[in-house]
Amino acid sequence: MNTPKKLIASLALVAAGIAIGWGASLWSAGGSQGTVGAAAPAAERKVLYWYDPMVPTQKFDKPGKSPYMDMELVPQYADEAAPPEQGVSVSAQAVQALGLRTAEVERRSLGVAVEATGTVLLNDRDVSVVQARAAGFVERVYARAPGDVIAAGAPLVDLLLPEWVAAQREYLAVRALQDASLSAAARQRLLLLGMPPALVERVERTGEPQGRYTVTAPQAGLVAELLVRQGMTVSAGASLARLNGLDSMWIEAAVPEAQSGPLRTGQDAQVRLAAFPGEVWRARVASVLPEANRDTRTVRVRLEIANPGQRLKAGMSGQVSLQGPAQPMLLVPSEAVIRTGRRALAYVVDGPGRFHPVPVRLGAEIDDRLVVLEGLSAGQQVVASAQFLIDSEASLRGVLPPPAGAESAPSGGGAGQATTPPATETFTVRGVVESVAPGELTLAHEAVPALKWPPMTMGFQLADPRLAAGLAPGQRVRFTFARQGDGFAITAIERSAP
Template sequence: MNRSAVLLVLAALIIGLASGYWLAGFREGSEPSTPAEKKILYYRHPTNPSVTSPIPAKDEMGMDYVPVYEDQAPETGQAEPHPSAEAPRERRILYYRNPMGLPDTSPVPKKDSMGMDYIPVYADEETPNEANIIKISPDKIQKLGVRTAEAEQRDLVRTVRAVGLVEPDERRFHAVTLKFDGYIEKLHVNATGQSVKKGQPLFELYSPDLVSAQNDYLIARNSQSALNNANPRTQAEMENLVQSSLERLRYWGISETEIRRLEQQAEVQRNLVIRSPVSGVVMEKMAVAGMRAMAGEALFKLADLSSIWIIAEVFEQELGLISAGQTVRVRLDAYPGRTFDGKVTFIYPTLNPETRTVRVRIELPNPQGLLKPMMYAHVELAGTARQALAIPQSSVLEGGKRTQVLVDRGEGRFEPRIVRLGTRGDEWVEVLEGLKAGENVVVSANFLIDAESNLKSALESFDAPEPPPGNHADHGGM
């Protein structure tokens, strides 16, 4: 090979090497020196892509939410950007459900027997967890006789029931006493409990003072008749004397009937008849024939029973539902099937510390005398009605600290729902939390459905495999 050919080969090699270094430098200069930082749009649930969070979070099992970047397309299998990822939204927790799907819920956070946290159920969740749904076939629903009722706004009325005793009206008591001394010679009313009419004779008595007063009156009246021709001054003085003697008899309590008899007969009556001042019943009789009656001494105690009282014992927690003027319905054991209407007239200011009750006075008319003192009475007081979201009391399932209902989801699906209750009426109860107006709750056979659900859960727990030792809350010496 000649020298010129060798030089051409060397030149070609030099040019090739230079081109290779130039291309390598161009490629290195075109690539970035450090990878570009990706922008995170939001974080999604590791197993449920539809659940997202604008900030880092953990799921119920403690797993981290997966970040979703700006350059991730929907076709990569990742969740599409959440439309409201830019602003967090506070969600209200209704209750916490069992993580293993058992029909057990709690109003507060807790752990199950395996140490796993209960899962929160939020108010904005459209459908409940299917693990909590109780499914029953249509034929079994028909056999159980399941009936439902709608939660609705209605007037809630609570009736207060109490017991009481019939007592005489204290304002209608009358005591028969004398304003002078005397001796009872004859009794016309001689038995306790005897009914008397106003003006009816009670007894006859002799009194020296009364005989003297009658004599003074007759002397004054006769002297007035004898002085008809006297001067006007003398006639006026005699008229005053007659009136004074007559007023003395009235002040002593002598009835107008006896005074008229004295005027008509114009002679002193040795025995004076004492008459009843009111119509009523003899509650007490102290008068005895032949006894000496002192001035001011009570001889009879009469009670007008045309209107009576019922003293009812109302429990302390129900006292706020009662007010003066409230209508009352009364039933008595003596008259089955018959009711009497009365009115609350007074609420006593003290409470019985032994029974924790307050006495309430109820007034009833008693024109026929059917209501007798010391009768046993059953009292019903209707409280004031108010609007509230209510459900039938038969739909409520009480279970210790937990109160729940069965919500009908249709197609044989029933959801146990924890509720918070308020005022209880006669047949309906107020719902404060846990239900919305229009939802249907089971009102019959709900205990059977709940019992069947608990039985299924118990049987499934027997078939479930035992957890490995490492999953127990108690790790021994670790």
């Protein structure tokens, strides 16, 4: 009897231990479940999409393996993304490391200056042509030659004109009749034949016909052409010489077509000639020729300039500065604008480390500044350096407007289904050449924050095989690359100082 009682007591104790252990385990599990259940909601983060850090422009709507690299896709959380309307955020450490600079949008009254190279020419509006007024013979040519500079009234040639001799004899005969009306008519006939009044007066004074006539220069200037020689026979209206005045000269300048719009006739200009260093000559725009050169895409501008002392010589060259009227305009540093051919962007500072892109419409470039026609206002602060990094980050975060027809949201599907990529962006970093192969470079490059790449060694295709000319392993370079197909290709490369 004692043995069964002991057995029953042992079994009861075992059952009680099991019950106590089971209850403790339930209590422990319930407590831990409650703790996890309470903490889980706090740890939940909303995932916008998944992406491959090596190809961040491709977005996926589910986790999985990257189709480009042997690695898992990385989630992009909502609390890490900057909403498009808030622009791009950059940490203070990154701002300091990049040496990011800003500049103020300024409003100034400036005249657009156009610089061009000009050549001194003879003034073709100051030309005289000397002709024979009657048929005759060249008895003498004075010591003149093309290129000589002569004074007004200087003799050129002596002509013997038989027609004038006959007309003068008739006039003297009529004058002897002492008929005032006939004499006046005969005298008028001599003038109509081209005789100068001084020659007619000499005939009247001497009573003898004057058959020899000395042709003189009607103005001072350059003998451009001398077309007669002693002994020649000339007809009425034959050209004897051509003279070009030197009191004023032309300067012809070729102005780039893109800068020719503001040019106007009568506009003042400054000229600096190589022959007279340190001197500034004043000129005036005489005409803007109505035809542009199709080959050089330039417009010819003709300026008139005074030539005191005949110091200017045809063929001289100099620098022409055409200053337009002062107008109020907005100016930003040229380096503050990103131009891709399709658009121009400036990044406006919203606050410490906060920026947003603004499309701008540009005008002329004045020295190292650009005229802004639309998009900015005076007093705004814009990024003047490292904006390409900010632009890359803005493109990654979807701040930039997508191109027409591009999809910005991921569609349904697995990890292998990607959205349409945005417009191609470029990235510039420094690196060291590891190896050179036909059409490819392997480089150990620094981190690319815009793509969330750490420093690494990888191969890049070459957009142009000639980019690798002269490169060797160990060479330090600064290169620009862009997305091309499923990889990246180098579009520009330059050697850096060791």
